[in-house]
Every structure is written in structure tokens, then in C-alpha cells.
Amino acid sequence: MNYLLRRLVRAVLVLLGVSFATFMVAHSTGDPVTLLVPGNATAEARAQLTTHLGLDQPLATQYGLFLWRALHGDLGQSFLYSQSVVSLVANRLANTLLLAGTSFLIAIVLSLVLGVLAALYRNSWIDLLVTGFTMIGLAVPAFWLGLMLILIFAVQLHLLPVSGSESSLSIILPAITLSMQSTARLCRLVRSGMIEVLNADYVRTARAKGLLEGRVIWIHAFRNALLPVVTMAGLELGDLISSAVVIEAIFAWPGIGRLAITAVSSRDFPLLQGTVLVAAFCFVMINLFVDWLYTRIDPRVSFK
Helix, strand or coil, X not given: CHHHHHHHHHHHHHHHHHHHHHHHHXXXXXXXXXXXXXXXXXXXXXXXXXXXXXXCCCHHHHHHHHHHHHHCCCCCECCCCCCEHHXXXXXXXXXXXXXXXXXXXXXXXXXXXXXXXXXXXXXXXXXXXXXXXXXXXXXXXXXXXXXXXXXHHHXXXXXXXXXXXXXXXXXXXHHHHHHHHHHHHHHHHHHXXXXXXXXXXXXHHHHHCCCCHHHHHHHHXXXXXXXXXXXXXXXXXXXXXHCHHHHHHHCCCCCHHHHHHHHHHHCCHHHHHHHHHHHHHHHHHHHXXXXXXXXXXXXXXXXX
16 A cells, blocks of 8 residues: 555656646747637737637646646646537547557567567577567558558558548557557567576476476466566557557547647647646556556565
8 A cells, every 4th residue: 555655646746747848848839829810810809819718827827727627627628629628538538548459459469479489489480580570660660651551451452441430440550550669579578588587497497397388388487577578568558558649640540649739730738738648647557557467477576
């Protein structure tokens, strides 16, 4: 409980830092009133809109009001949509979580299978193929890969939708694109962890006792190599949620990333602050869950 309370205090401080940084950066980009009013609007109309949006108040007052409302579950009203930021983000968050969750599932399955195979058949052609795949996955930019997948599977072969979320098949291309770099990073970690564990004394002892090779690999070796993978996997899941911005823009996926891009281009301060704060909250909660998961995987881990 003490550990959990300490982590919760740190999480609150992180969220405060994220909200403050987002607030200051957003307000340094310019006056949103110039984008919301027509070009021929009078100075009086501009002043009225500024007052209506609360932008005439000092920055400290505006930030204090934002925090007070956020504590009560109110992230303000969107300048562009004239709707509650909470409702806008809630409508899009499910799509982002679906995309990130699907990408995470692809990354976990592929990285575990390929990483274990590469470690078991070290320096073989299987290891070379897996290593080449991870190098390509780390080197290829996500936006380029997404465009190439659209060109091949949507434009030329007509197998999958180009963009949007109207069909259940629409998630395949963005999920593959988003998962590529996470798969490569996790695969390298699984491979190195398994190689280290397979050379450990207790693994040689288990083999010397005559245990089945499958039991040695999956019970004794794999579980002990899993702890650093869980750490990285938690960070990767949080990163998938936050880095979905580019992928959602490329594939016109209706998530909070695309909503954040709209907020940036229109200087919609409340909407931008809300999307970033929600993404940061998801990241923090995932890390708390990963810390708890340590004790389920390795009983030696203690948080006292």
C-alpha cells in the first residue's frame, strides 16, 4: 500500500507536469481568435470572442481554472466544435485504444515467437532472418511503411480499405504499421534475454535432470527471461497510444491522435490539453499495472 501511494503521488506530479507543459506550449503558438473569426471581423467582435473564451485572463488564472475543472472531470469546451472536451475525447478514445491494443497484441505475439526461435537457433538462418527483420523494423519510418502498405494492399491489390473505420478490415493496415517498431524492439529483447537465460546454471541443471526440452524452455527459461520484456512491453503499450497520432492521420482513423492534430492546427487549447492529458493518464496507468505485474511473474520482486 505504501508503494502504491508513492507511485500515485508520482503519477499526479507527472500529470501536473504534462498539463503545465502542454498549456504553456499551446498558448505560445498564437491567438486562436484569429482562426475562429472571419477576416473582416471588427476589433469589437474579436474582443467579445476573446472574453467569451476566457483568453483575456492572465495565464496563471487560466491554468488554475483548467486544473480546477479537470479535478471535477471537466476539461472545458472545445473552441472549434463548441462541445465538451470530455465527450469529444470519450468518443474517440475507444478507437485509439482499439488500434493500440490490436497493435500491441500483434507486437507481443510476433516478438515472443520470433525472439524465442532466434535464441533457440542462434547463428542459424532463422536467427539471421529474425535479426534482419528487426533491423528493418527499426529503420523503416512508420509513415513510409503506412503509405507503402496502402499502395500495395489497398490501391493495387484492392484487398483492404484505404482509410477510415467503416469496415472491420480497416484496422489491419494501421495496426500492422503501428506495431512494426514495437515488434522489432521487443523481439531483440526477447532474443537477448532468452540467450542469457539458456546459458544459466539452473537451465543446465534442469536439462541434466532429464526434464523435457519444452519444459526447460517454457517453464524454466522463458519465465525468467520475461521480466525485462514485461517492463519494455508496458512502455511500448503506452508509446503505442501516444504515437498513434501519425498513423491515425495517415489512415484517417478516428482516434484522439487525429483529434489532437485538429486541435493543433486550429489552436483549440482545451481540446489539445484534454487529448494530451488523457494520453498521459493512460501511459501512467499502464506503468502502474506493469509494476503490479512484476510480482505475478517473479515472486522475488518485492515493493516494500
